[in-house]
Amino acid sequence: MSAAQSLSTLARFRTPEQVRARWAWYAGRGILYALAALGAILFMGPFLFALSGSLKSAAEMHVFPPQLLPAQPAFGNYARVFDIPGVYFAKWYLNSIIITCASVVGTVVSACAAAYGFSRFRWRLRDFFFIVLLSTLVLPEEVVIIPKFLMFHYVPQALFGHTWIDTSRRGSAVEHSACSLCASFFSRYHVIWTRRPLSMGPIAGRSYGISCCHSRNRRWPPWPSSRS
Amino acid sequence: MSPRAREEIAGWLWTSPWLLGFFLFVFGPMVASLYLSFTKYAIGGTPQVIGLDNFVRALSGKDDLFWPSMGRTVEYAFVMVPIGIGLSLLAALLLNQGMKGTSVFRTLFFLPSLTYQPDFGAINWLLWQLGVDEGPRWLTTPSMALPSLMLIALWASVGGGAMVIFLAGLQSVPRELHDAAAIDGANAWQRFRNVTLPLITPTIFFNLVIGIIAALKVFALAVLATQGGPNYATWFFNLHLYNNAFQFFEMGYASALAWIFFLLVVALTFLNVRWSRSWVHYEGDERA
Numbered sequence: 338m339s340a341a342q343s344l345s346t347l348a349r350f351r352t353p354e355q356v357r358a359r360w361a362w363y364a365g366r367g368i369l370y371a372l373a374a375l376g377a378i379l380f381m382g383p384f385l386f387a388l389s390g391s392l393k394s395a396a397e398m399h400v401f402p403p404q405l406l407p408a409q410p411a412f413g414n415y416a417r418v419f420d421i422p423g424v425y426f427a428k429w430y431l432n433s434i435i436i437t438c439a440s441v442v443g444t445v446v447s448a449c450a451a452a453y454g455f456s457r458f459r460w461r462l463r464d465f466f467f468i469v470l471l472s473t474l475v476l477p478e479e480v481v482i483i484p485k486f487l488m489f490h491y492v493p494q495a496l497f498g499h500t501w502i503d504t505s506r507r508g509s510a511v512e513h514s515a516c517s518l519c520a521s522f523f524s525r526y527h528v529i530w531t532r533r534p535l536s537m538g539p540i541a542g543r544s545y546g547i548s549c550c551h552s553r554n555r556r557w558p559p560w561p562s563s564r565s
Numbered sequence: 566m567s568p569r570a571r572e573e574i575a576g577w578l579w580t581s582p583w584l585l586g587f588f589l590f591v592f593g594p595m596v597a598s599l600y601l602s603f604t605k606y607a608i609g610g611t612p613q614v615i616g617l618d619n620f621v622r623a624l625s626g627k628d629d630l631f632w633p634s635m636g637r638t639v640e641y642a643f644v645m646v647p648i649g650i651g652l653s654l655l656a657a658l659l660l661n662q663g664m665k666g667t668s669v670f671r672t673l674f675f676l677p678s679l680t681y682q683p684d685f686g687a688i689n690w691l692l693w694q695l696g697v698d699e700g701p702r703w704l705t706t707p708s709m710a711l712p713s714l715m716l717i718a719l720w721a722s723v724g725g726g727a728m729v730i731f732l733a734g735l736q737s738v739p740r741e742l743h744d745a746a747a748i749d750g751a752n753a754w755q756r757f758r759n760v761t762l763p764l765i766t767p768t769i770f771f772n773l774v775i776g777i778i779a780a781l782k783v784f785a786l787a788v789l790a791t792q793g794g795p796n797y798a799t800w801f802f803n804l805h806l807y808n809n810a811f812q813f814f815e816m817g818y819a820s821a822l823a824w825i826f827f828l829l830v831v832a833l834t835f836l837n838v839r840w841s842r843s844w845v846h847y848e849g850d851e852r853a
Contacts (some may be wrong), residue, residue, distance in 0.1 A: 361796055366664070369659065369662050369664055370664060371659070373659055373664060373670045374654065375668070376659065376674060376724075377670055377673040379720075380673055380674050380676060380677050380720070380724055380783060381725075382676060383677070384676060395699055404635055404812075415655075438569075438802035439787050446582065447582035447583050447586060448583075450579050450580070450581075450582050450583070451579065451580050451582065451583035453579050454577070454579025454580035454581075454583075455576075455580060456574075456575050456577070457576075457579075458576030458579065459573070459576065460572070460573045460575075460576030460577055460580075461573065463576060463580075466584070469587070470583070470629070473587070473591060474775075475774065475775075475778055475830060475831075475834050476591065476827075477778065477781075477782055477783070477826060477830050478624065478825075479782070479803060479806055479823045479827070479829060480594075480598055480823045480824065480826070480827045481590065481591060481594035481595055481598060482810070482823070483594075483601065483810050483816050483819055483820050483823065484593070484594035484598050484601070484820075485590060486727070486811075487597075487816070488594070488811070489610070499663055505821055537599050542736055543734065557677050561706070
């Protein structure tokens with residue numbers, strides 16, 4: 338019998354321990370799948386209830402015990418949202434879409450440009466501004482929200498003669514989102530996208546590598562860590 | 566023009582959109598808010614410099630909502646951050662086992678973080694299945710409101726950003742270290758404790774810093790679900806700040822609150838970074 342043949346015979350031969358290990362492996366997998374399914378149900382549950390709630394009539398919303406499936410699905414709810422008096426849902430919906438699109442475009446453009454500028458060119462104060470960029474990660478929006486609000490209130494007033502923000506409607510969330518529009522341009526994505534080539538040497542004595550979720554060899558978190 | 570000068574100009578130009586935004590929307594407003602914090606200012610009027618009065622008013626307890634809202638916010642963060650990070654890590658570990666359909670599970674876990682859903686229908690339904698006649702009035706009972714918000718926030722955040730970052734961290738743990746440990750006879754727990762955990766301490770640290778700041782900033786959830794009530798049970802610090810600024814139009818006082826908050830965040834982050842030196846392990850770092 339050749340060596341290869343004897344090896345393949347060995348591979349087919351299973352001791353009771355091997356059989357047991359195999360079943361233990363299957364049991365372990367079973368537990369894992371059960372846990373993942375349980376987690377998925379936990380995470381989906383409230384979501385499904387909200388979905389079913391959207392199809393319930395007002396009376397059925399307050400039925401106890403709560404029902405997962407509405408007795409008479411009220412698909413009309415979705416149309417009614419748009420003509421409740423005093424609720425300008427279509428307008429708000431459009432506002433959200435505009436703000437989202439604008440801030441995504443703004444973020445992508447300015448973050449790509451900044452990442453390129455920081456990673457491919459040497460310029461004075463670059464290292465300093467990179468530290469500044471990193472520290473904006475931990476800057477709470479609250480510190481700048483009031484001046485930003487004032488800016489959005491007064492600058493259009495000065496330029497166009499009327500304000501964009503109606504302060505007589507107190508505390509509407511729209512104001513907040515208008516102000517956060519510009520803030521979102523300067524988010525952490527700038528940091529995430531700035532990846533310095535190793536050949537350029539470290540910034541301020543350290544190198545910063547940036548990670549994205551699927552890469553194995555880049556590093557997370559992006560701040561000063563190792564000398565690679 | 567010399568190549569060196571061209572490079573200098575190109576660097577500034579490419580970075581200029583960010584620089585412009587930074588000075589216009591971050592640095593400028595920061596300076597302005599520092600100035601406003603020393604003034605009495607209602608929108609429409611002129612700021613009157615009043616020195617440290619705003620800070621005294623807040624810290625001395627003359628504003629009787631300041632310390633309670635601060636305490637509530639810190640309490641919220643103290644509960645949310647450890648539990649949130651622990652559960653996110655567990656979820657990430659579960660999804661890192663090479664199961665079939667991992668991407669489906671990952672999507673399902675991530676879904677809640679896309680939307681806040683202050684809806685307790687599902688939990689009340691579960692309680693009813695367990696024989697409870699009437700579910701608790703989650704958000705309208707003062708003693709239940711804060712834990713309820715924590716529950717919603719946990720549900721929304723466990724499968725969110727922190728979990729994704731943990732997944733990235735777990736995938737960067739070299740397989741060969743695991744295999745070597747397994748050959749040496751380490752069981753699954755020992756491999757996790759002595760191989761995985763030290764190697765993902767930078768990820769834990771990152772999530773800790775970001776998580777603490779995010780928890781202290783709790784705002785949208787309370788506005789949506791409770792507006793700070795019932796009886797101020799969910800009146801968080803940022804709600805206090807927001808109401809002072811945009812309901813009472815006390816812009817000067819609200820700026821002082823913002824700076825107190827900022828200093829708290831800076832202090833906590835600083836302590837965190839100092840503390841991290843004793844437990845965060847960087848591969849290939851001579852400090853380790």
